[in-house]
Amino acid sequence: MKSYITSLVSLWSMAVLFASCTETHSVIDANEKPVIEAFLAPGHPVSLKLTTVIGYTGEESSDSVARPIDGQQIQIKVSDGSIFTLNSVGDGIYESKATDIVKFGLIYTLDFTYNGLPISATTVIPTRPTGFKISKDIVYRSKIDLSSGTGGFGGPGGFQEDRTPIEASWDNPNGEYHFVALINTEENPESIVILPTDTDTPLPPFNRRINNEPTTATVTNIMPQTFQYFGKHYAILYRLNPDYAALYRSTGTTTQNISTPPTSITNGLGIFTGVNADTLIVNVYRY
C-alpha cells in the first residue's frame, strides 16, 4: 500500500513537472491553420478546397496526411453588398450554386470561423485579358513508342515533325501578370509518347522545370514538344493577381530555406485569388 502511494505521488509530481514545462505561445500553431485553395473566375461557379496542413512531428516515420475539412459554414461577401454561401460537397470541396456571381472589378471577401479563429481573405477579380493571339492552332506530332525499351532516343528527326513554337501574345498595358495554361479536353486523351515500362531512370532535372511562369511580358512561347496528348486543347490565358505569381517564387523545402509564400489569407494558408481568362483552342493531330 505504501509503495502504491509512493508511486502515485511520484507520478503526480512528474505530471506536475511536465505540465510546468509546457510553454504557452501566443502565436497560432501553424498546424491549426487551414489550407485554402480557391480561384474565382467570372462565368464559373466558385469552388473552394479546404484541407489541413500535413503536420510534421520530426519523427522519421511521420504518417501525417492532409485531411479534408468538411462541414464548415463558408460565406463570401461581395463589394456590391451581396453575400453567398458555399456548400460543403465532401472531400473538402465547397461550391456555389450560381455560375454568375463572379464579376470583374468586384471585391470578394472570404469569411468563416475554423478552430475558433476567424479566417478571412480578400481578392479582386481582374479584367478580362484582351488581344490574345496564338501564331497557329494546329500542331502535328508523331506517336513515339518507347515501350520496346530501346532507350530514350527515337529515330532522326523527320521533316514532318512540327518544331516551330506557338507564340502566344496579348495586350498588357498595365504590366499585369499573365499565365498561359494548356488543358487537354478529350475524354480519353491518347498519349503521344508511350513511356518505357521499365523506366527506372528519373527524368533529368531540366525536364521538370515549369515551362510557363506568370509573366508581366506580353508574349510567351509554347513548344510543340511540350504536348503530351493528342486532341483538342484549351489554351487559356489567365490574367492574375500578384499573390498567384508569389506562389512561383522559389520556396524552400529544405531546412536551409523554409518559408511560406505570402498570402492574403488571415489565419490561413494557401490561395484565394481572382482570375480572369480568355480561351483559344489548339489541336494536336497525329501525323
Added chain:
Amino acid sequence: MQKQLLLILYVLGLTVSYAQTPTDSAAELIIKDEFYNNKPLSEIIADLQKKYKFKIGYDAELLKKYKVSYWFDNTKLLDGIKGALKETKDLTFYIDETNVIQIVPKTATEILKTARRDFDTRYRGEPTRSDFTLMGRVVERKTSENMPFASVAVLGSKIGVQTNVDGYFTLLKVPSDTVTILVSYVGYKNAKVHLSPKTPLENFIIEIEPGEQVLEEVMVLGEKTEVLKANEIVGMIKMTPKNLAKLPNIGERDPFRAFQLMPGVSASNESSSGLYVRGGTPDQTLVLYDGFTVYHVDHLFGFFSAFNYNALKDIQLYKGGFDAKFGGRISAVAEITGKEGNKNQFNAGADLSLLSMNGYIETPLSKKMTLLVAGRRSYKGALYEKIFSTFTTERQTNVSQPGAGGFGGRPGGGRFGNMATQNQTAQSYFYDLNAKLTWNLSKKDIFTWSLYNGTDKMDNSSASNFNFGRQSLFGASTSSTDVSAWGNLGSSFKWSRRWNDKLYSNMLISYSNFYSNRDNTRAVVNTIPATDSTVATTRNINIGQVESNDLKDFTAKIDFEYKLTPHNQLQFGIHSTANTIVYKYTQNDTVDVLSKNDRGVITSLYLQDQIRLLQTRLMIKPGLRLNHFDVTNKFYFEPRLSGTYAWSDKIKFKAAVGRYYQFAKQINREDLTQGNRSYWLLANGESLPVTKSDHLILGGSYEFKEYLVDVEFYQKNNVGITEYTLRFVPQIRQGLSVQETFFNGDEVVRGVDVLLQRKFGDFNGWIGYTLAEAVRKVSAFSDRPYYADQDVRHQFKFIGAYRWKNIDFALTQIFSTGRPYTSIAGAYQITLLDGSVRNFTMPSDKNATRFSPYHRLDVSATYNARWGSIGLSFFNVYNRKNVWYKRFEIITEGEESVLQTTNVNYLGFTPNVTISWKLH
C-alpha cells in the same frame, strides 16, 4: 630513441632557462678543496653551485643516476667537471653561447654539433661597442625571401623584437657586439648569430632555414616565450603554409582548412571554407592578402578556400582582441603575406592532385627585383565530380509532375530526341592566379605589387535548337541558362620605407572586387521567316531570375612604426576605404525584386602603443581607432587594450578588451537553390545597422617539458547583427524592400578554447577543445533568444603527426555538436492553374532543432623526396554521414499526401593523391 630525443629537448629547455643569467668566468673558477665520495652527480653539482655561486645547466633527474667520486683540489671548475664526467662514461658537456657549462648525454649529438659550431664561430675578443642599435633583415637561406613577423632576440637578455611585414627588424640598445642573436620562426630552425666587432650595424642579414619538425607550422604564439619576448599576442595563431603538405587534404592544401583544426575556429562547415571564429560568421573575419581585403574566400561551393598555398609565405590569425591597426570587422583577422619569390635563382614547382593542377615559378628578374607567379585550375576528374555533385544536389526546381490530363511540366522535350537536338553543358571549374613583383629599390625602400584573381564558374545550361529543313528557313531555339560565377580580383601596390633606425612606414593603395552573378533564365528566340506579305522577325524573350552582386573596394593606407625606446613602440596610421556595393535581383527581364546600390567611405585613424614593463614581464598594448563612416556621417570610436604577463618562464597570463565596428556585411544564405549563397551590403544605419561588438578575453598558458597548455575564455556582445529571410514578406506586390527581408538584433557569444599541444618529437600534435554558445535575439524571429546558425556547443579536435624516416603520417579527428536548424511545422500543397502541384513548407521555431553530431577522421601519409613529395590522403575514413541539411518532400500516394524527410549529407569517404614537384 624517442625517449632520448625528448631528454635532449628537455635539456635544451633547461639550457635556455639558465641562459638568462650568464656567469662569464665560471669555467675559470678554482675549486680549492671539495671531496665527494660516491655521491650522485646531481648532488655534487648542486653543492658546488650553492657554494661557488655559478650556474651549470643539467637535468637533475638524469644526473641522479650517476654516482661519482671526485676530489677538487685547487682544480679549475672546467677541469673538475671534465674529470667527474669521465667516470660516468655517458655524459659530456659543452659551453653554451652565454658561457654556461651544459652537461648532456653523449647521445645528444645534434646539440653538441651545434654547440661546437657555435663555440667555433663565436667571437672571443673584447667587445668594442655597447648600447648600439642593430638593424637588419631576416631572410630564408634558400630563396633570400624576407621573413615577416619572425622573432629576433638578444640571447641572455630581455631585448627582443619582431620583424615587420617586410622582414626588417631594429634592435635598440644591444648591450655589446659580442652577444648572440637568436631568430625563430614557425616551421624554421632557430638561427643563432654571433656578433663581432666587424658586424655591420645596418642591413645585417640573418638567414634561417626550414625545420624538419612535423607539424610545427601551427603553433600558438607564446610557445617559445622563455627565449623570445616578442611574439606575445592574445588569441593569435600563426602558420607557415609550406608545411601544409603534411596534413591530410583532399585535392588542395588549404591554409584555411588548417586553421579550422585549431580550437576556436569551427571545423564542421564543409560547405564553407570561411573562418567561423569564436561564434562569428566568415564575413566577420577580415581577410587581408598583401594588404587588400578579400571579400569571399570560397572555391567550389566552399569546399576549398581561395588561397593557393604555393603563393603564400605567412598567415597570422587573430581570434579576437586584435590590434587597433585592424578595423571594419567584429570577429577576427587573417593576415596573409604572399611570397616574393626566390631572389637567388630561378625555381619552379607543380602539384597534381585528383582535383586540380597547381604550378608556380619564382625568379629574380634583376639583382633587386623578383617575381612570383602561381596559378591553379580544377579539372573534371572523379574527385571534382564527387564534390561537385555533393554540393549541387538541390539545384533543381521542386515541382510535382502533373496528374493525368493536366499539363505543364516536362518542357523541352529533349529526352525524346527525335524532336530536337539538345545540348546540355553542365560545366564547372575554378581557377586562381597569384602574382607578386618585388623591387628592392634601395636598402631603405621596397616596392611590391601583388595581384590575385580567382573565379568559380558553374554552367548548368541547356540549349535546344529546332531547325526546319536543310536551309534552316524556319527556326527557333530555346536555351535554359543557369550560370553562376563568383570570384575576386584584387591588387595592391605597396611602398615600404625605413626612414631611420626608429621609423618605418608602409604606404599602400589597393583595389579589391568581389563579384557574384547568377543567371537562371530561359531565353526564347523565335524566328518567323519572311512571307510574301511580311518580313522575317526575331523575338527574344527571357524568363527567370538574374541575381548579381558586385563589390568594389578602393583603399589607401599609411602605417607607421616608431620605436621610442627598446621597450616602447608606437604604431599609427590612416586608412581610407571607399566601397561601392551593387546588389540586384531581377525577375523576368523587367522586374527588380530587390535592388541596392550602396556607396560608402570609411576613414580611420589609429594609434597604438606597445609597452614592456616590469623587466619586460608585462607587455601592454593600449590602442585607439577612430572611424568615420560617411553614410551615417557618424564617428565610431574603438578603444582597445591587450596585454600579457609572464608570471614565470612557464606560466603566462593574457587578456584583451576592445570595441569593434563593422560597416560592410555579408548576408548569408546557405541555400544553393537560391543561387549564390551570400552577398554583401553596406550598413545604412537604419534598416541595416552598423554592427558593434565588445570583446573580452582572459587566458593563460602553461608549458611543461614538451607540452603546452593554453586556455582562453572569451565573451563578445554584438549589437546590430542582421539576418536575411523571405519568411516575413508582409505584402504581395512585385518588389521587395530592404526592411522586409532584413531583421536586426543582438547576440552574445561566449566560450572557452583549450589547447594541449605536444610540440616536439617524432610524434607530435595537439588536442583542441571548445565549449561555446552563440545566442541571438532577433525579435522578428522569436520573442525568445535562439541559438545562431553557427552555434556549436562542443568541438573536439585531435591532430597527430608522426615522422618515420622520409614519411610524414598525420591523422585528424573532429567531433562537433550538430548545428541548430529551423525545422518545419508542416507542409501543404496547392494545385496551380495548369494542373501542376506545388509544395510549400511552414517553418517551426527558429533554430529549435539540432542536427546529429558532426564527426570524421582523416588520415594521410606523405613521402618526402628531394624532388618533391607524394601525398596520399583519406577524407572521412569511416564514411560518416554528416548531415548538411534536411529536405522535405510531399509524396502523394493515391488520395493521401505524406511528408518524407531526407537527409542531405556532406562528403563521404574520399581518397586523394597529390604529387608535388619542385626544381630546387
